[in-house]
Each structure stands twice: as C-alpha cells, then as structure tokens.
Amino acid sequence: MSTELAIETTGLVKVFGDNRAVDGIDLAVPTGTVYGVLGPNGAGKTTAVRMLATLLRPDGGTARVFGKDVVKEADAVRSRVSLTGQYASVDEDLTGVENLVLLARLLGHSKPAARDRAAQLLEGFGLSEAAGRQVKNYSGGMRRRIDIAASILNTPDVLFLDEPTTGLDPRSRNQVWDIVRAVVAHGTTVLLTTQYLDEADQLASRVAVIDHGKVIAEGTKGELKASVGAGTVHVRLRDAGRRAEAQRVLALALNAEVQLEADPVALTARVDGRSTEQGAAEQAGRALAELARLGITVDNFSLGQPSLDEVFLALTDKKGVAA
Numbered sequence: 425m426s427t428e429l430a431i432e433t434t435g436l437v438k439v440f441g442d443n444r445a446v447d448g449i450d451l452a453v454p455t456g457t458v459y460g461v462l463g464p465n466g467a468g469k470t471t472a473v474r475m476l477a478t479l480l481r482p483d484g485g486t487a488r489v490f491g492k493d494v495v496k497e498a499d500a501v502r503s504r505v506s507l508t509g510q511y512a513s514v515d516e517d518l519t520g521v522e523n524l525v526l527l528a529r530l531l532g533h534s535k536p537a538a539r540d541r542a543a544q545l546l547e548g549f550g551l552s553e554a555a556g557r558q559v560k561n562y563s564g565g566m567r568r569r570i571d572i573a574a575s576i577l578n579t580p581d582v583l584f585l586d587e588p589t590t591g592l593d594p595r596s597r598n599q600v601w602d603i604v605r606a607v608v609a610h611g612t613t614v615l616l617t618t619q620y621l622d623e624a625d626q627l628a629s630r631v632a633v634i635d636h637g638k639v640i641a642e643g644t645k646g647e648l649k650a651s652v653g654a655g656t657v658h659v660r661l662r663d664a665g666r667r668a669e670a671q672r673v674l675a676l677a678l679n680a681e682v683q684l685e686a687d688p689v690a691l692t693a694r695v696d697g698r699s700t701e702q703g704a705a706e707q708a709g710r711a712l713a714e715l716a717r718l719g720i721t722v723d724n725f726s727l728g729q730p731s732l733d734e735v736f737l738a739l740t741d742k743k744g745v746a747a
C-alpha cells in the first residue's frame with residue numbers, strides 16, 4: 425500500500441436493493457491535494473463518500489484512508505477524517521459561536537481552547553458578525569461556511585466536502601472556494617464532490633468523473649480534456665461557393681465530422697477524440713495545407729481547446745442515450 429495516497433479504493437461497491445449505487449469504483453487520491461469527484465445527481469457521489477467516511481458499510485471491494493481499511497480499521501480512519509455536506513452537524517437553534525464551541529468541547533477541547541478555536545474559525549470564514557445569530561437565520565452561503573468550519577475544528581487529514589456549493593450564489597461559491605484553498609494549503613487532503621465542472625476546474629488537481637456508480641474517466645484536467653478531443657476547429661472561407669468542397673477536404677484531413685454553420689462561409693469540426701493536443705495541431709495544419717493546395721482561400725482559422733463542460737457532456741453521452 426502506497427503511503428503517498430490519502431485514499432485508495434478498489435472495486436468499491438454499494439447496493440441498495442437492486443440499485444448498484446456505487447458499482448466498482450477505483451480511486452487513488454494523492455495526499456495534500458483537492459481531488460474532484462464529478463458527477464450528476466444520483467451518480468453515487470454521496471454514497472461513495474459515506475463509505476470512505478465509515479458511515480456506510482461497503483458491499484464489495486476495499487477502501488483505505490492512509491492505508492487503513494474503512495471497515496476493519498474504522499476507528500483509525502474516523503480519527504483522521506471529517507465530512508461536510510448534505511448531513512451537517514450544526515444545530516439550527518444554536519448560534520454560530522455556540523455550535524462551534526459545543527462541537528469543540530465534544531472533541532475534547534477545554535472551554536477556553538474551544539472559545540479560541542471558534543473565534544479563530546468564525547473570523548477566518550467571515551462569520552464574526554453573524555457569530556451571535558442562530559444558524560437557522562443564516563443565508564445559504566453562511567450556512568455552508570459554518571458547516572465547513574464545524575468539520576475542521578480539529579484539522580482533519582482528509583476532509584470530505586460533499587457538494588459544498590450546490591445551490592449557492594456566485595459570491596458565496598467563491599467564498600467557499602477560498603476556504604477550500606485555505607484548508608488544502610494547511611495540509612489537509614480534500615475530496616470534493618461536485619456537479620459543477622467549473623468548480624472541479626477551479627479547485628481540483630485530479631478529477632474522477634462518475635456516472636451510474638462507475639468511474640467513466642479519471643485524470644488531471646488536461647488529461648480529461650485530451651481524452652475527449654483535442655479541440656474544435658473553426659474555419660472561415662473567402663468564398664462560400666467552395667464550402668462543400670472544403671467540408672469534404674476537412675472531414676478527410678481531420679478524420680472528423682464537419683459541420684456547416686449558419687454563416688455561409690463558416691465550418692466547424694471536432695478533432696478526433698484520441699488525438700493529443702499536439703496531434704490535433706498537426707492534423708489541423710495538414711488540413712490547412714490541403715485547402716491551400718486546392719486553392720480554397722481560408723480567411724480565418726482557429727483551434728480551440730475543449731472546455732471541461734464539453735468533456736463532461738461527451739463522456740456522459742457515451743454512457744447514456746446519444747444526444
């Protein structure tokens with residue numbers, strides 16, 4: 425077992441009735457990073473996280489946190505992890521500061537130490553002014569921040585953040601992102617689930633895309649983008665009359681389907697899925713040369729990188745009904 429991995433799962437399974445909510449997931453999360461688990465509603469994210477946090481017993485496979493088995497060594501795992509998310513531990517009727525002090529006391533801090541830690545976190549999370557208000561009167565963003573504060577009273581080695589920004593406005597999302605960055609800078613490994621590509625793009629070093637309980641892609645953001653396609657080629661011709669010909673030439677040279685845009689001189693093509701970025705540039709270069717050889721004048725040409733959104737759609741399309 426590699427000691428560099430904060431989390432390692434092999435063939436992890438959880439079944440609810442005949443629903444394989446988590447259907448054989450392999451994960452390897454390097455220590456000290458934010459690892460993104462990206463997937464739509466019902467993909468199995470929460471179920472996977474709850475198994476890793478020892479709250480739910482797996483039906484198959486293994487999961488280890490810093491080498492400790494989540495079933496056989498659950499206490500050892502529990503002492504090093506913390507979970508924030510859809511199941512928050514804060515009490516709605518208590519104020520922000522009361523919640524944090526109470527939880528810190530439960531964790532064994534002395535009264536003064538608990539007060540100090542609470543004040544420090546409230547300050548750090550921009551909640552000092554709201555400290556004396558009941559949590560039920562907090563905004564969504566404040567609520568999410570107090571949840572995270574509560575989960576890092578004792579700095580955990582691994583923090584599970586289950587959709588920490590779902591439903592938040594852009595400003596609150598940014599605040600939560602800043603907190604996540606601060607937590608990681610402190611040395612904590614964060615496993616973050618999200619439905620948002622931009623969130624994974626902003627925070628995570630590596631991403632596992634999951635759908636229907638399975639990992640359908642895994643890697644760095646760059647690798648994921650490259651796995652789907654190196655990009656989209658946009659071409660504008662001088663002469664609309666040559667477009668049909670250009671379409672055939674591009675389709676052949678790029679080995680891709682070429683679309684005719686509403687603009688009568690414009691064409692676009694998705695570059696082949698398996699090609700690397702460099703390969704795509706070379707392919708595009710050859711396509712341009714071929715157009716030039718045939719005397720088809722190109723006024724404008726660009727090769728754009730796919731967004732993580734395109735990656736996600738392409739990956740999930742493969743699994744489901746074709747779009």
Ligand SMILES: Nc1ncnc2c1ncn2[C@@H]1O[C@H](COP(=O)(O)OP(=O)(O)O)[C@@H](O)[C@H]1O
Nearest residue numbers: 440443445463464465466467468469470471472
């Ligand atoms: N306690 C449970 N009992 C029965 N089915 C569940 C339970 N928890 C989750 N599921 C089902 O498992 C699947 C995965 O759910 P979940 O892990 O919550 O997905 P996500 O967090 O990605 O939205 C869904 O089909 C969901 O309905």
Ligand SMILES: [Mg+2]
Nearest residue numbers: 469470471587
């Ligand atoms: Mg969930």
